[in-house]
Amino acid sequence: MRFSTNTLEALLKDPSAIKTSYQAKQLHAHVIKLKGPRASASKFSGFFLSVYSNFNLLKDCLRLFNAPKSVPSAKAWKSIIKCCVSSGNFLEAITFFKRMVASGMTPDSKVFPALLKTSAHLSHITLGEAVHGWVIRLGFESDLFTGNSLMNMYGKLEYLDAVKKMPADGRRSVVFGGLEETTISSRDSVTKIFEAMPIKDIVSWNTIIGIHVERGTCNEVVWRLVMDMGTAELKPDSYTLSTILPIIAQSADVMKGKEVHGYAIRHGCDKDVFIGSSLIDMYSNCSRLDDSLSVFKLSPHMDSVSWNSMIAACVQNGRFEDGLKLFREMLMTDHVPVAVSFSSILPACAQLTTLYLGKQLHGYIIRHRFDDNIFVSSSLLDMYAKCGSLCAAGWLFDRMKFRDTVSWTAMVMAYASHGRAREAVDLFDEMEMAETIKPNSGSFLAVLTACSHGGFVDEARDYLRRMTRKYGLSPGIEHFGAVSDALGRAGKLEEAYEFISGLHIQPTVAIWSTLLSACRVYKNVELAEDVTRQMLTIDPNCMTALILLSNVYVAAGRWKDGAKLRNRMRKKGLKKTAACTGIEIKGQLHVFVTGDESHPSYGKIKETLKDIMDRIEAAGYVPDTATALYDVDEEEKRQALSIHSERLAIAFGVMNTPQGTTIRLTKNLRICVDCHTAAKHMSGILNREIIVRDLVRFHHFKDGNCSCGDFW
Structure with a gap:
């Protein structure tokens, strides 16, 4: 490449006109050709060092800097330090700074932002404090770029309002650059640096706002900073909005979210892909999924982040079918799924128990080598467990190279929900012994659930104590619910009542309902009526309380009381949720409702079911007509039980799968006692x-037995 004299002079005056590293090297070669080899050691040295530094050409910078007879200027020192930092050679940057000071050269303000970046990357607070000491000593506190870098450094090192042990005078000394520097007092903070800055730009405001967000500062403080930013005649930009939207989402403050959205539209920021994704997340957390969809559809640039955010929003809001539909649409575009795509969509398969689709996704994950991703592996494990394939979940867990708290917890909960309570407890104890793993609240909920399903009352109490005393975790209502459930299932009804009544937090309908269910099993009508009163005090229209009490009356043979209660519910306009059971056949979900004859194959289903019922009755099955809800004759009770949704689904499964194939069902309510007995015989x-x-929970019926041991 040849340069005219005018072009050469223009480039030497304005380095920003050099757009590529190739142009920089060609220009350098041209200068050497015109001026001779000594040009590298002349006044051009600092210029080309600066240019090479801009392109992170460290080797070229070092060759030029170390050229014979080269006497580095202040600009040259600044350039080599900046290039070292930009290239990730932080220790070399420190070495060059020390050499600079030793040579007698006084650093200018442009050196310190690079050194502060070095401190942040090395997580070296002492070094950062020493650099700050140099800044104060040389009077560069008022420099805008140095101030921004100081805030960023202290923020990244979590130094905002940090309290350290200091000498009595609040100052300490650090040797850096060959000189002893007095560092700042621990009483100083990012906020004080910010407030002391005479000039603040958009970067200054975004830095202080971002640090407060990362530190979890009160949302009102962050919001006030954003308002103050506007007062300072600086408009929040896309970075500002994408920083504050997550905390608005976390607090589910949809009004503030809409205010930010309106600002984004007025100032043209809503077209930014990061703002769009943040808005999708914000509306999703506020349970405004339709607004999330509107933002998504109006986005001019649907990138992978937008697609994955929208899919995750659907799944998190229980719109599993919509999430799957969007995932399929994404596959039809040019956007290739990434790891987060699968960790977002697999929970939808888990909730819908679509094992067929889950296996297809697993195949895609293996082919594209996402199976080593710990988040994807944990999601796969959870999917298989919730789709009833505990063996596959265990196989995945065993082959995971790295396990975090989430994967351990998922496996403990898998064992617990499948009736393998002892394995769940043993795995939790193994988890506690792992050096790098610490159980969280979810982990304890999993092991307490295992204790509940297994009837391990003493272990449940022990784990609840261990949760607070050993790990400092505060139990939630769900943890107390698991313990009360364990007491109720074990027949300790009075003790469970006292346990719930003595809680330091307000009991919920859900925790009382666990005890009311136990009252049905043990036919304790008096306690059931007391528990029902407690539930109706919390929620006067609580249908769960009335349904469960009705079941208690029926179980105790008090048919008239049960009928009165159901009449009361009808007068209030309360309707019991219809029992339905789903079964997946060849990737298609078939749903059956109790007594529903609308399925196209109902005639054949009825014949198949009759044949199965005749066979199990011949094998010793006797219908438990005491569980029928209406006081009619025995034959009518038997007929009412025979058309329960799970029986229709089992018959349909027998019709449409080869002999020996496992039948997997999903029911929206608890399985009734008689269907549980019938399913054991059917297996x-x-x-x-x-x-x-x-x-x-899960019930595995095999060879005439159930995994729950008839304890559910």
Whole structure:
């Protein structure tokens, strides 16, 4: 490349006109050709060092800086230090600074931002304090770029309002650059640096706002900073909005969120992909999924972040089918799924128990080598467990190279929900012994659930104590609920009542309902009526309380009281949720409702079910008509039980799968006592495993037995 004299002079006056490293090297070669080899050691040295530094050409910078007879100028020192930092050679940057000071050269303000960046990357607070001491000593506190760098350094090192042990005078000394520097007092903070800055730009405001957000400062403080920013005649930009939207989402403050959204539209920031994704997340956290969809559809640039944010929003808001639909649409575009795509969509498969689709996704994950990603692996494990395939979940857990708290917790909960309570407890104890793993609240909920399902009352009490005393975790209502459930299932009804009544937090309908369910099992009508009163005090229209009490009356043979209660519910306009059971056949979900004859294959289903019922009755099954809700004759009770949704689904599964195939069902309510007994017999005479996921847990029926041990 040849340069004219005018072009050469223009480039030497304005280095920003050099757009590529190739142009820089060609220009350098041209200068050497015109001026001779000594040009590298002449006044051009500092110029080309600065240019090479801008392109992070460290080797070229070092060769030029160390050229024979070269006497580095202040600009040259600044350039080599900046290039070292930009290239990630932080220790070399410190070495060059020390050499600079030793040579007698006084640093200018442009050197310190690079050194402060070095301190942040090395997580070296002492070094950062020493650099700050140099800044104060040389009077550069008022420099805008140095001030911004100081805030950023202290913020990244979590030094905002940090309290350290200091000498009595509040100052300490550090040797840096060959000189002893007095560092700042620990009483100083990022906020004080910010307030002391005479000039602040958009970067200054964004830095202080970002640090407060990272530190979890009160939302009102952050919001006030944003307002003050406007008062300072600086408009919040895309970076500002994408910083504050997550805390608005966390607090689910939809009014503030809409205010920010309106500002973004007025100032043209809403087209920014990061703002769009943040708005999707914000509306999703505020349970405004339709608004999230509107933002997504109006986005001019639907990148992978937008797609994944929208898919995650659907799944988190329970719109699982919509999430799957969006995932399929994304596959039809040019956007290739990434790890977060699968960790977002797999929970939808788990909740819908679409094992067929889950396996397809697993195949894609393996082919594209996402199976080593710990988040994807944990999501796969959870999906298989919730779809009833505990063996696959265990296989995945065993082959994971790295396990975090989430993966351990998912496996403990998998064992607990599948009736393998002892394995769950043992795995939790193994988790506690792992050096790098610390159980969290979810981990303790998983092991307490195992204790509940297994009837381990003493262990449940022990884990609850260990949670607070050993790990300093505060139990939530769900943890107390698991303990009360364990007491109730074990027949300790009075003790469970006292436990709930004595809680330091207000009991909920959910925790009382666990005890009311136990009252049905043990036919304790008096306590059930007391518990129902407690539940109705919390929620006068609580349908769960009335339904469960009605079941208690029926179980105790008090048919008239049960009928009165159901009449009361009808007068109030309360309707019991219809029992329904789903079964997946060849990737298609079939849903059956109790007594529903609308399925196209109902005639054949009825014949198949009758044949199965005749076979299990011949094998010793006797219908438990005491669980029927209406006081009618025995034959009508038997007929009412025979058309329960799970039985229709089992018959349909037998019709449409090969002999020996596992039948997997999902029910929206708890499986009733008689269907539980019938399913045990069916597993025996059909020689099949029947897996039922009900509202509370999994039941694995095999060879005439159930994994719950009839304890549910």
